[in-house]
Amino acid sequence: MARDLSYLCTACGARHPKWSGRCDACGEWNTLVEEAGTPGPRSAPKGRILTLTDLATAESPPPRTEAGVAELDRVLGGGLVPASAILVGGDPGIGKSTLLLQAAARFARNGLKVIYVTGEESAAQVRMRARRLGLSESPVHLAAHTALRDVLATLEAEAPQLAIIDSIQTMWLDTVESAPGSVSQVRACAHELTALAKRRGIAVVMVGHVTKEGALAGPRVVEHMVDTVLYFEGDRGHQFRILRAVKNRFGPADEIGVFEMTGRGLVEVRNPSALFLAERGTPAPGSVVFAGIEGTRPILCEIQALVAPAAPGQTRRSVVGWDGGRLAMILAVLDARAGLSFAGLDVYLNVAGGLRITEPAADLAVAMALVSAQSQRALDPQTVLFGEISLSGALRPVAQTENRLKEAQKLGFTSAILPVLPRRAAKTGLDLREMPDLASAVQRHLRG
Ligand code: TYD
Ligand code: MG
Numbered sequence: 001m002a003r004d005l006s007y008l009c010t011a012c013g014a015r016h017p018k019w020s021g022r023c024d025a026c027g028e029w030n031t032l033v034e035e036a037g038t039p040g041p042r043s044a045p046k047g048r049i050l051t052l053t054d055l056a057t058a059e060s061p062p063p064r065t066e067a068g069v070a071e072l073d074r075v076l077g078g079g080l081v082p083a084s085a086i087l088v089g090g091d092p093g094i095g096k097s098t099l100l101l102q103a104a105a106r107f108a109r110n111g112l113k114v115i116y117v118t119g120e121e122s123a124a125q126v127r128m129r130a131r132r133l134g135l136s137e138s139p140v141h142l143a144a145h146t147a148l149r150d151v152l153a154t155l156e157a158e159a160p161q162l163a164i165i166d167s168i169q170t171m172w173l174d175t176v177e178s179a180p181g182s183v184s185q186v187r188a189c190a191h192e193l194t195a196l197a198k199r200r201g202i203a204v205v206m207v208g209h210v211t212k213e214g215a216l217a218g219p220r221v222v223e224h225m226v227d228t229v230l231y232f233e234g235d236r237g238h239q240f241r242i243l244r245a246v247k248n249r250f251g252p253a254d255e256i257g258v259f260e261m262t263g264r265g266l267v268e269v270r271n272p273s274a275l276f277l278a279e280r281g282t283p284a285p286g287s288v289v290f291a292g293i294e295g296t297r298p299i300l301c302e303i304q305a306l307v308a309p310a311a312p313g314q315t316r317r318s319v320v321g322w323d324g325g326r327l328a329m330i331l332a333v334l335d336a337r338a339g340l341s342f343a344g345l346d347v348y349l350n351v352a353g354g355l356r357i358t359e360p361a362a363d364l365a366v367a368m369a370l371v372s373a374q375s376q377r378a379l380d381p382q383t384v385l386f387g388e389i390s391l392s393g394a395l396r397p398v399a400q401t402e403n404r405l406k407e408a409q410k411l412g413f414t415s416a417i418l419p420v421l422p423r424r425a426a427k428t429g430l431d432l433r434e435m436p437d438l439a440s441a442v443q444r445h446l447r448g
Contacts, residue, residue: 007032008183010211013221026220035178064250065161067106071258071268072099074295075230075243077251080107082161083201084250085194087168089208089219090232095241096207097121098265099232100164101129105138113160114139119146119170133265146180148173148189152196160202165193167207169216183217190222223247234261235354240275241266242355245295255295273300273411276353283381286373290365291384291404291416292357298400298407300384302352303362305369310346321351322366323358330367330389337393338442340371361398363389364417364441371442379445380415384408387419393438395419405430417441 007016009032014025022029064079073079076086090096101116108114118126123144130136141160145151148171155163165171171189172180179185190206197204206226208219223229227249234241243257258269269275277289277300286305291298303322310316319327327349334340349366351357364387372379379385386404388396397419405416405428415431435441 005034008035008217010183010217011220013183013187013217033182035182035184065107065110065112067103068110069103069106069257069268070270072103072106072243075245075255075257076228077245077248077255080112080162080203081227081250082203083197084203084228085190085197085226086203086205086228086230087190087208087219087222087226088205088230088232089210091236092209093236094232094234095259095261095266096209096232097126097166098129098133098261099241099243099259100166100205100207101126101135101140102133102265104140104162104164105130105133105135107162108139112162113141113158114162114164115141115143115155115158115160116164116166117143117145117151117154118166119144120167146170146172148192152192155196155202156200159200162203162205163193164205165207167209168193168219168222169209169211181216183221186217186221187225190225194225233356238354240269240272240354252295256297273298273407276301276355277411279352280381283378285376285378286369287381288365288369288372288379289381289384289408289413290357290362291386291408292359292362293400293403298403299355300407300411300413301355301357303365303369304350304352305366305373306348306350307342307370307373308346308348310344315342315344316346316348318347319349321354321356322349322362326360326363327366329391330363330370333389333391333393333438334367334370334442337437338371338439340374340442342370342374345374359398360388361386363387364395364419364438367438368417368441368445371445375446377445382412382414383417384413384415385417387417387435389438395435395437395441397422402428405432 007019009023011028011031012026019032023031064081066073066079088096104114104116123142143154168186168190169181172185173188176184176188193204211218229247231244239261241259241261245253245255247253258272259266260269280302288303289300290303291300331342365385368385388398390396409428409430417433420434420436
């Protein structure tokens with residue numbers, strides 16, 4: 001077979017015929033590495049063809065198994081689906097192994113046969129961690145392998161209902177020429193494991209480290225192969241961890257589960273709003289509370305802005321937990337539609353608690369945090385905000401207004417600044433200050 005040499009991006013897996021400094025598929029720099037491609041299998045025509053009506057008589061899907069941890073079960077779409085392939089990605093050290101060992105113990109306790117394959121740590125190390133987590137008595141089977149052939153043989157022979165592979169980057173197949181962790185190895189191993197999941201009805205969870213650079217392939221290169229993609233996120237300086245579904249064939253994407261990393265492992269957080277707001281100090285200019293929605297659940301969090309004179313010729317825009325492009329847009333709209341310029345000023349924006357917000361519904365909260373920081377006037381600390389801002393400066397209503405208001409009321413807030421509602425929202429005890437556009441909200445704040 002001719003060796004098919006090409007360059008693969010370790011971030012997204014795109015194939016390029018020539019080397020270049022930047023991958024034009026995903027835009028990352030210095031991620032292209034030379035790799036021998038693996039020829040795809042040539043399949044002979046075989047197999048039976050079904051029609052959709054044939055499937056109607058097929059048995060209904062087997063029931064899901066719940067871990068009994070609400071934060072995890074919800075992200076999975078209501079529990080673990082048999083024969084599904086799940087990827088759990090995240091930065092090294094964020095807590096993936098801890099999460100999965102705890103989940104393994106829960107599922108084992110609920111009657112599933114679980115095998116935890118560790119390629120990264122020795123079995124003794126995993127046992128030590130289990131002891132620290134108070135799980136040393138749990139009936140989870142451990143296997144320390146890195147050769148995928150051994151993993152597949154073990155899983156075939158033992159036929160567990162759940163297998164955890166920690167991590168996919170340590171696994172290697174002897175039929176693939178390149179080194180473990182390379183794009184070709186990671187893809188080939190994930191492909192074999194996914195096929196095994198379907199063939200033997202085993203739910204397979206693969207751990208993937210997010211890699212910043214170097215020759216190690218990131219989890220993105222297998223996202224398209226699996227049924228469910230979860231990312232475990234958080235700021236190492238904070239104890240909060242968020243498990244986020246970015247793709248799920250068996251449930252809603254965008255669902256999140258919130259955990260806290262403690263000395264005895266991860267603890268689920270049933271009321272994240274209270275936790276995210278707990279750190280809030282005395283009302284300060286630049287601090288506002290955004291009533292957000294993550295998946296199906298409302299989450300209130302604090303957005304902080306700071307504005308300071310810039311050094312001549314170099315204004316800074318620094319954002320944590322929110323999109324930098326979106327910040328630039330809001331600054332432009334504030335300038336063009338509300339007459340507030342941030343030229344010559346450094347702008348810092350921070351979502352407290354290490355949360356990352358992607359909803360445009362946070363536009364109004366971000367804008368008012370900036371206005372409050374610049375005007376040095378604090379907003380009423382009992383007020384929440386939400387609403388999307390259009391380029392014209394108009395405020396657009398957002399989804400799940402009622403859920404946002406209910407959560408705010410539950411946590412003791414008394415008023416909300418929000419877009420004009422198309423019809424009257426269900427009665428809440430909150431004082432609703434509906435604003436048609438950003439300029440009205442800004443004027444009212446500066447007057448009030
Ligand atoms: P780990 O699960 O090993 O991360 P990953 O598998 O994503 O690389 O978690 C490592 C971090 O978690 C480590 O810095 C120690 C911390 N940790 C705790 O704070 N409490 C605990 O009970 C455990 C097991 C780990
Ligand atoms: Mg680990």
